[in-house]
Amino acid sequence: MKLITAVVKPFRLDEIKEALKGAGITGITVTEVQGFGRQAGHTEVYRGTEYKVDFVPKVRLELVVEESEVDRIVEVIVNAARTDKIGDGKIWVSEVDRVVRIRTGEQGPDAI
C-alpha cells in the first residue's frame, strides 16, 4: 500500500475531488496548509506599507491506495490539478506499512 500526498492550489480541490471520485477512490483527507516553493510568496500593502507574505496557502490531500493503483491515481490528480502556471504544487508517494479500519478492525488493503 502506498500513501499519495498532493499539495495543490486550493481552487483546484473540487475538480480533483470529483476526478478522484470518478476514478473509484472512496476517501481522501484534506488539510489547509501554507508553504513556499518556486512560486514563493507575494506582497500585500496596508496603508502604504508593504508586507512580504512568504507562505502561500495550499491544500494538502492524502489518500492511501493499493500499489497497483498508484500510477493511475497520480495521473488523475496531475490532470485535475494542473493549470500550467507556477505554483501548481507537488505529489509524492510513500510506503505505508499498515492500515486499520477503526470500526471493523479490518487490516491491510481491505481497510482502504
Place this chain on the structure above:
Amino acid sequence: MEGNIAWVLIATALVLFMTPGLAFFYGGMVRSKNFLAMLMQNYFAIGLLAVLWVLLGASLAFGNLGDGGLLGNFDFVGFKDIGATNANFGAFTGADIPDSLFLTFQMTFAIITPALITGATADRLKFAGYAVFIGLWLILIYSPVAHWAFGGGWIAKMGAFDFAGGLVVHINAGAAALAVLLVIGARKGHGKEPMAPHALPWTMLGTGILWFGWFGFNAGSALGANGVAAQALLNTLIAPAAAMLGWLLIEKIKGKHVTTLGAASGAVTGMVAITPCAGFVGTMPAMIIGFLAGIVCYLALSIKEKFKLDDALDVLAVHLVGGLFGSVALGFFADPAINELVPAGLLIDGGGADLLIDQIVASAAVFAFAFVGSFIIAKAIDATIGLRVDEETEDIGLDQVLHAETAYNNL
C-alpha cells in the same frame, strides 16, 4: 421641543454605538492574538468612563458654564440637580432639551475620545495600566479641554469654534496618543516581523458603524432637530465620501492598488476632519475639506516613520492630523449663512483672518496641553503599575495572557 428631544435621544444612542464600531475598526487591523484585547479596551471604556463621567467628569467639564475659564466645578458631581428640565444648561446652549439628556449626549463623547488612543498603542498595553490611564485622562485632560471649547471656557470666549470635537476629541486624543507612544515604545519585532491586519472585514464593518454613528456625533451636536443638524448630517456624508476618493486617488498614484483599508481609512479621515466644521460650513466646502483631508492624512502616514514611532493603527495620521486639518479649515470655510453663531472664514464673503488665527491658537493649545499632560500621566503609570506588558505576554498574545480567552478557536 419634543422633536428636538427625540433627535438628541437618538443621536446619543448613535454616538454610543461608535465605540463598538471603533473596537471593530481597530480590531480587524491588529494581529489575531490581540483581537479580544482591542475589543476589551474599547468596550471597557464604556463601562469605566460612563461611571466616571457621572461621578465627576461632567461636572468638571460643564460646571462654571460660560465662565471663559479653565475648568468646571463640583456642582454636578453625581449628576446632582441634573433633571428633566433645561434649567442648568438651556440658557447657555440655547437648546430646549433636558439637562439629563445634554450631559448623557456629552457622555458618549467622553467615552469614545480616550478609546481613540488604543489604536496607537495596540498589541502591547497592560490592561490595569490602561484602565488607570483612561480614568485619569478623562478627569485631568478631557474634562478641562471639553470645558474650554464646549463648556464656554477660554477657547470659546476667545472666539474659536469646535462644532463636534475637532479640538476636544480628535486633536486631544491624537496628542495623547503621541505622548503615550513616546512612553511605551514600539511593539516587539516592529519593522522586522510582519504585522499585517488579521481580518479587514471587521475593519470594514467597523467603518460602517462609525459612519452611521457619526451622524449622531455631528448632527446631534446641533442639539436640536433643525436646519443646522440637517447641514451637519449632509456634511458628515459628503466629506467622508470625498475623503475616500482623495485617499484612494493618492493611494493609486503612489502604489498600484486601491485597497479596502484605504477606502475605510479615507472615509474615517473625512469624518474626523469635518467634525469641527460640520454645522458651520456649506456643502461644497465640506466636500473640499473631506477631499483634501483624505490626501493630507495619507501623506501624514509617513510621519511615524520619520520620527520612528510605532503608531500601530495610525492614530496620529488619522485623528491628530485630521483633527488639526479640520479645525484649521474652519478658519477658511466657516459660513454665517449656514450657522449664525460663526463669523465668516477667510475664503467666505466678508470674512477675515481673525477666526483662522483663533482656530490655530486653540488647536496648538489643546495639542500642547494634551501632549504634556498625557505624557506626565503615562510616565507616572509606567513607573508604578506599568503601562506595557512583558515580552512573553506580547509574544503569546494579550488575549490569552490578560483575558484568558482567544478570539478564534482552532480544534
